[in-house]
Amino acid sequence: MSGNADDFEDVVNSAKPETVAAFEERKGFIARLQHTLHVYPALVPLFVLLASILLFGALLGSKFFSPFALTLILQQVQIVGIVAAAQSLVILTAGIDLSVGAIAVLSSVIMGQFTFRYGLPVEIAVLCGLAVGTAIGAVNGWLIAAMKLPPFIVTLGMWQIVLAANFLYSKNATIRSQDIQAEAPLLQLLGSTFKVGANADGRGGATFTIGVIVMIVIFAFLAYVMRHTAWGRHVYAVGDDPEAAQLSGVNVRGILISVYAVAGFICAIAGWALIGRIGSVSPTSGQLLNIESITAVVIGGISLFGGRGSIMGALFGALIVGVFTLGLRLSGADAQWTFLLIGTLIIGAVAVDQWIRKVSA
Numbered sequence: 001m002s003g004n005a006d007d008f009e010d011v012v013n014s015a016k017p018e019t020v021a022a023f024e025e026r027k028g029f030i031a032r033l034q035h036t037l038h039v040y041p042a043l044v045p046l047f048v049l050l051a052s053i054l055l056f057g058a059l060l061g062s063k064f065f066s067p068f069a070l071t072l073i074l075q076q077v078q079i080v081g082i083v084a085a086a087q088s089l090v091i092l093t094a095g096i097d098l099s100v101g102a103i104a105v106l107s108s109v110i111m112g113q114f115t116f117r118y119g120l121p122v123e124i125a126v127l128c129g130l131a132v133g134t135a136i137g138a139v140n141g142w143l144i145a146a147m148k149l150p151p152f153i154v155t156l157g158m159w160q161i162v163l164a165a166n167f168l169y170s171k172n173a174t175i176r177s178q179d180i181q182a183e184a185p186l187l188q189l190l191g192s193t194f195k196v197g198a199n200a201d202g203r204g205g206a207t208f209t210i211g212v213i214v215m216i217v218i219f220a221f222l223a224y225v226m227r228h229t230a231w232g233r234h235v236y237a238v239g240d241d242p243e244a245a246q247l248s249g250v251n252v253r254g255i256l257i258s259v260y261a262v263a264g265f266i267c268a269i270a271g272w273a274l275i276g277r278i279g280s281v282s283p284t285s286g287q288l289l290n291i292e293s294i295t296a297v298v299i300g301g302i303s304l305f306g307g308r309g310s311i312m313g314a315l316f317g318a319l320i321v322g323v324f325t326l327g328l329r330l331s332g333a334d335a336q337w338t339f340l341l342i343g344t345l346i347i348g349a350v351a352v353d354q355w356i357r358k359v360s361a
Helices: 002-014 017-039 043-063 067-092 100-116 122-145 151-170 177-183 185-191 210-228 230-240 242-247 252-278 289-299 311-330 336-357
Strands: 193-196 206-209
Touching: 017 043, 017 336, 043 311, 043 336, 067 100, 067 206, 067 210, 067 230, 067 252, 067 289, 067 311, 100 122, 100 151, 100 177, 100 185, 100 252, 100 289, 122 151, 122 185, 122 252, 177 185, 185 210, 185 252, 206 210, 210 230, 210 252, 210 311, 230 242, 230 252, 242 252, 289 311, 289 336, 311 336
Parallel strands: none
Antiparallel strands: 193 206
């Protein structure tokens, strides 16, 4: 036994100084990288986004690197992006909201039905839709914070309730785009387009929708709130350790209720944008928004364990999905490759999150 110890000591003593220095430098670099990603978690999805843009740009050339194609990505992800902003707030508290898609669709149905069935001014109908989305979110928050029910179960049940209420209330009827354009164009406001950098004849340039601008404003506002306000810091604290946050004076119950209420409000905005995107009010639209929003959040580097991540990461995650979807479509690849790559990114994002979490372990 003592011989083995002596041999080990001889090996350590005989190691070259430059070898030990190289090992320590390597270990130091990895530790610094891990710490940097822990402090700035949005760097990983940002790098993946830039790499995917360069990859498809190299493969497709001007077919992909054109103002039309790049702004088309923004238009395609605007609904998922807005809902992902709401989902991000919830996941940062170590919760999850499976009802986000149903809330968005019901809010859009409320806006349309209040306008056309009851004859309310469209401005009032839109406010009612926003209020309904906020109220449903607040109920989710109350059940989770006050009744101590699991977020997964609460929002799964609320998803079924809201989905059923949506079909029962609307009688599965769609309000046509032509009727909206003629009588209530405000419902399609977020789908209105405008061009930047177009020629004198109106050709070329980048085409944006008001919905894209709203999505960017929501993310910018939430990013500021989460970094520079007490409410944002309390959200992170609740997600990291609710018991410790409670002992430090944070109103955990109030924070949870407010987070789910804000998420419901943002989902209602997504419902309004959904009308502009598809042109009509359809109770069958947005069926995959809950899964798509969680996908964007996870790829965006926001930890499912709560308390860590950047709101902007969810935007990058939504854009990554949009880039892969459009890039593979333009290259003529089978649509199943999109799901395969996105699934790989999800697993990879969770693995990176676990590795980064070791910094605080």
